[in-house]
Amino acid sequence: MSNSGTKPGNGQHLHLIDGSAFIFRAYHALPPLTRKSDGLPVGAVAGFCNMLWKYIEDARGDDAPTHAAVIFDHGSVTFRNNIYDQYKSNRPDLPEDLKPQFPLTREATLAFNVASIEVPDYEADDIIATLSCQMRDAGGRVTIISSDKDLMQLVGDGVAMLDPIKNKLIGRDEVFEKFGVYPDRVVDVQSLAGDAVDNVPGAPGIGIKTAAQLIQEYGDLDNLLASAEQIKQPKRRQTLIDNAEQIRLSRRLVTLDCETPLDFGLDKLEVRTPDPENLISFLNKMEFRTLTKRVADRFDVDAPAPSPVPAPIPGSATTAPARATAEAPAAPDMPPIDRGAYVTISDEATLAAWLAEITDKGAVAIDTETTGLDEMRADLVGVSLCVEAGRAAYIPLGHVLGQADLFGGGARAEGQMALDRALALLKPVLEDPGVLKILHNAKYDWKILARYGIRMTPVDDTMLMSYALNAGRHNHGMDELSETYLHHSAQPIKDLIGSGKAQITFDRVAIDAATAYAAEDADVTWRLWQLFRPQLPAEGVDTVYETLERPMIEVLAGMEMTGVRIDPDHLRAMSGNFSQKMAQLEQEAESLAGTRFNLGSPKQLGEILFGQMNLTGSKTGKSGAMSTSADVLEDLAAEGHDLPARVLDWRQVSKLKSTYTDALPQHVNPETGRVHTSYSIAGAQTGRLASTDPNLQNIPVRSEEGRRIREAFVAGPGMRLVSLDYSQIELRILAHVADIPALRQAFLDGLDIHALTASQMFNVPIEGMDPMIRRSAKAINFGVIYGISGFGLARNLRIPRAEAQAFIDTYFQRFPEIRAYMDRTVADAKRDGFVRTLFGRRIHTPGINQSGPAVGGARRAAINAPIQGAAADIIRRAMIRMPEAIRDIPAKMLLQVHDELVFEVEESAVEPLITAAREVMEGAAEPAVKLSVPLLVDAGVGASWAEAH
Incomplete structure (x- = not known):
């Protein structure tokens, strides 16, 4: 199966496979098995692969999934251990012969070309919950491949479960059979009954049956605890009174987190057919001869002879979505990566010697280490350099010892140069036009160093090289490219800084550990550059890289560092108005429904629309639940029903409030007083830029609310905002x-x-x-x-x-x-x-x-x-030419929103800016392409973005 190019939404079907359940089922169901060539235990891997292959073979037909992923537990410690340190403490240690098989199941998942997902500090169940909510909210369906009772709280509108062993669908009725309540009250029952397996305390002496009776009688857990003193049975009454806080604690433990942080979208989980060559290669290395032959027969290819070479155990499992099936080119002939071979530069003489060699060579790979991901606020901690494959060094500059005090300080670690002195030595080389600086995601490092007075030039970016070569095939992060093209697993950052609440900043990492990690990044970057650089002309994309990708680094960095002014008071006032409007819409909706209900609850809304009001709707899969997606509500509203229209209005206002009017003031940089978005150059495969942290590209265009949000984007004193927008460019x-x-x-x-x-x-x-x-x-x-x-x-x-x-x-x-x-x-x-x-x-x-x-x-x-x-290429070409075109005009380019560019300009220079910018934009296609139709640009001016737009 293949599903490239689809977007999550109505008609989409997501399968989420509980990977841990597959592994343990395989381990306990099959006899021990070892690989003959080296004795490695592989029984659980063999069972896992057979189950995954059966799933792929069965998941075909009219109801085939459009999206799928295998979800794994990242580790035994999660955020729940911070809530309750005894959580899962009574679980036995993993069997020794199972431990080495876990990373192999991740490798197997990717070999089957299925997305493999795990997130530090969260359980697989939380990831499943988050993805289920995302797909459901997008109007799609979800089937969870698991029989885990903890996941049954998710069953409902658009979400069903499938027991893979019994091949039995688990819907609302099946959940009721298990818990005595429907899915929306499963958490309440679990909070009372507890869980001996996970060491969730619950209420002593209350089991599932009693818990269900209590919840059915009192409606929900909060009402039960509030009414505990009214319970007639003395023992049960006292148990609930004495253990109320423990029950609430249990609720926090059993409630799945639907806001698990994920660094990818649902579109990255699209179903893809296994690449027989990749899959058979993995199975052959694992010496699974029967399954290898079965796969070869399925794809009508010859099964290879069994490989005598043991399959390597990966150093760390990837959390990246499934890769494209294109064959990766062979890695260049380079020495193996040895983290122990890197050196630490801690004195001026050593740094001067490295810089002399760099100047003589004319090229260096660079990476910076910082205290965070926000380039406008993070502090520089160190710089790594690489002059050839295997020869890399790290310059520590800001490492400290101990815990931060009230002012964020700490004793400075020994073995470091003074920051200002090191930068003074680096600056001439990093700004030397005769020395090529090679980076991965160069825009980040460019902005960091620019804040310290260094403007790197010229720059090559291996991320953008990969993007020019492989857009649509896979992602372009360094770790994924290292695994795909260099066959090397880079050290995960979490190994150094941890995760969750215990996470530290990089300045707290010991210098020797930081050297191994940071210098490896520079080494990997150098190797990727050696691989990608000659491929650009060979693949005919060198012009694309040189004219559409590489120049965008400095252009976007300048825009992002400039930022845009907002009026927080205007947004706060809007938030207040939105709250009032939401309350009014809630009252109107409840009046139309004839009862009070939670407008944010699909279940309650569905019961009113399709139960009480008997409106016609559509079911979301075999569970029988009725859909309350936006498409369904829009159809009902179009038929003249007022309640769905009110709910749609409420959802729109709620989203605008949480996404913009509440959130934007939090993004104001205290040093600049501006909002600084970040643009992803290599995000969309078509070349369109994506705005993040915050996203300023999705503010509604035609609604009154969207216009009012744009009113909050304002020009500085004596300035005006100018918007120039391509007319019908596509x-x-x-x-x-x-x-x-x-x-x-x-x-x-x-x-x-x-x-x-x-x-x-x-x-x-x-x-x-x-x-x-x-x-x-x-x-x-x-x-x-x-x-x-x-x-x-x-x-x-x-x-x-x-x-x-x-x-x-x-x-x-x-x-x-x-x-x-x-x-x-x-x-x-x-x-x-x-x-x-x-x-x-x-x-x-x-x-x-x-x-x-x-x-x-x-x-x-x-x-x-x-x-x-x-269209994306044209506006990129315009943006690249713009700084030179407006160099003598007191104006700066602030924002790019699809086909629109927004500038801030002195009032006296508005007309010269419009003339110059329009000329650039309307002529951006030339001389490369002579269009047979003219490009036209509309211009607007105002004190705010709303006026200009």
């Missing part, structure tokens, strides 16, 4: 690449493109056109770029599906060039495994040649990528 690119004469001429003539499309489709004059007809054409114009279906258009326009499909059919009849472009692009993607933008950006299309329901998403992604990618 439609213009479509008219060019698909060579559509009618659309091309309309853009040349400056016509209303949507009215023209409506006229072409429905044979109606443009003059006096019905706005609804134009709206239909506009929906198709934009929807066709993303491969919209009749179902999707019907939802957008609130019309019957047959009518929507007729619109699309008419559209393709009037513009046959679009269909020809789509067919041509898909054919190219199937032949080459990638598509290209007008500017040469290569976007890989894994899954395009697979079969099954996922291929539709891969096809739509391939069609859209050249268009969206070209």
Whole structure:
């Protein structure tokens, strides 16, 4: 199966496999097994692989998952041990022959091309809960492959469980059979009954049956504890009174955390077909001959002869999503990485000798170590250097001993140069245009060093090289690239700083340990550079890297360091108004429902809409629960039902409040008084930039609330904000690449493109056109770029599906060039495994040649990528040229939001800025590409972003 390119949402189905349950089931169900070549215990791995293979074979058909992941426990200690130090303390130690098999099950999961997920300080159940909530909230379905009773609290709207041993679905009724209550009260029952296996105390003498009776009688745990003195049985009454705090503690232990921090989105869990070569190679190394033959037969390939070489046990399990199946090139001929060979530079003479060698060589790999991830606030702790594979060093600059005092201090560790002196020696070399600086994710280090007065130039970035070569294949983090291309597992940072509440900052790490870790990063960066640099011209993407990726480092760093002013008082006032509006909407909703209920509870809402009100809805899978997703509520609202409309309004206001009006003031940097977002250059495979911490690209565009949030982004004294926005850039690119004469001429003539499309489709004059007809054409114009279906258009326009499909059919009849472009692009993607933008950006299309329901998403992604990618390339080209174009204008570029650039400029220079910036943006495609349609840019000016936008 393959599902590349789909986005989580309505119609998506996520399978979450309880990896720990698979491992223990395999270990206890099968006799001991060792690998013949070296005696390594592999029985649990063999059982795990057979179970995973059976799952993959069974998970095909009409209800196949679109997304899947195996979830593992990272370790035995989690945040719950900080709550209760006896949590799980009575569990026996792992059997000695099972311990070495755990990392191999992670390696096996990746060999099967399934995402392998684990998070420090959290249990697998918490990750499952978080992903389940994310997919459910996105409108999709979830099936948890496990029989673990602790996961039954998740069963409900959009979430079901499947016992893999009994092949039995666990829904609400099955949970009731187990606990005597439905899923939304499972936590209450567990809090009372406790759990002897996990050492959750609960209430002494109260078991599952009694706990269920009490919860059924009193409604929920809080009401039960509040009413404890009214209970007639003296012993039970006293037990609850005496142990109330212990019961509440137990509730904290058994409640799954739906906010587990994850560094990836649901789209990274898309189902992918196993690569037979990778999978068979792993199975052969493990000496699983029967399963190797079974897999080879399934893929109709020859099974290799058993390998006499033992399979290496990985140093650490990866938490990265499943990798792409493209064959990695061989690692360059370099000495093995030896962390013990790195040196610590602690005096000026040694540093001077290294710098002389660097200057003579003309290249150095660099990495910085800091006290945090916020480049605008983190302190520099040390710098690592590498001059050739295996020769690396670390310069400690800010390491301290002991615990931080009230002022964050600590005794300075011995064996370090003075920070200012070391930077004074480094600065000439790091700014020397004759010395190439090689980094991974260079923008971070560039900003750190810029705050210390060093502006590195020139810079190469191995992350961006990988992005230019492999967009769409895999992620581009250093650890993943090291494993994929160098076949080396880098030391995890958590080994040094820990995780959770016990985590320390890097300045508290011992210098010898810091040297091994930091110098390894520089060494790995050097090796990746040696591998990737010659591949760029060989793969025809050197121009993309040099013109679209590399120059963005300094451009974005400058924007991010400038930041944007916000008005916290305005946002706080909005938060207050939002709270009032939410309260009003809650009252209106409860009045419409005829009862009080929690608007944030899908279960309660579903009971009212589909139980009390008997509205028509749709079930979310075999559990029988009714969906209350946004799509369902929108359909009901469109039918004239007021309650779903109120709930939708409440959800929108709640999201805006939590995401923006409450959160943005917390992001104000106390030193600058501004908000500093961070842009991911290598995030989206199409080249679009992504804004994070905070995300400033998803503020609603057309709503009144979105406009008011933009009012909080303000210009400084004597300044104005200027917004310049490309007009319909993707439609213009479509008219060019698909060579559509009618659309091309309309853009040349400056016509209303949507009215023209409506006229072409429905044979109606443009003059006096019905706005609804134009709206239909506009929906198709934009929807066709993303491969919209009749179902999707019907939802957008609130019309019957047959009518929507007729619109699309008419559209393709009037513009046959679009269909020809789509067919041509898909054919190219199937032949080459990638598509290209007008500017040469290569976007890989894994899954395009697979079969099954996922291929539709891969096809739509391939069609859209050249268009969206070209638009992203154009605005990148404009941003790269912008600093030089406005060098003499008192203005700075602040934000990039899709097709829009926002500037802050002195009032007297508004018009010169607009003239200069518009000229750059409208001419950004040239000279590389001469578009057959003009690019037009709309400009706006104001004291706030809302006025300018």
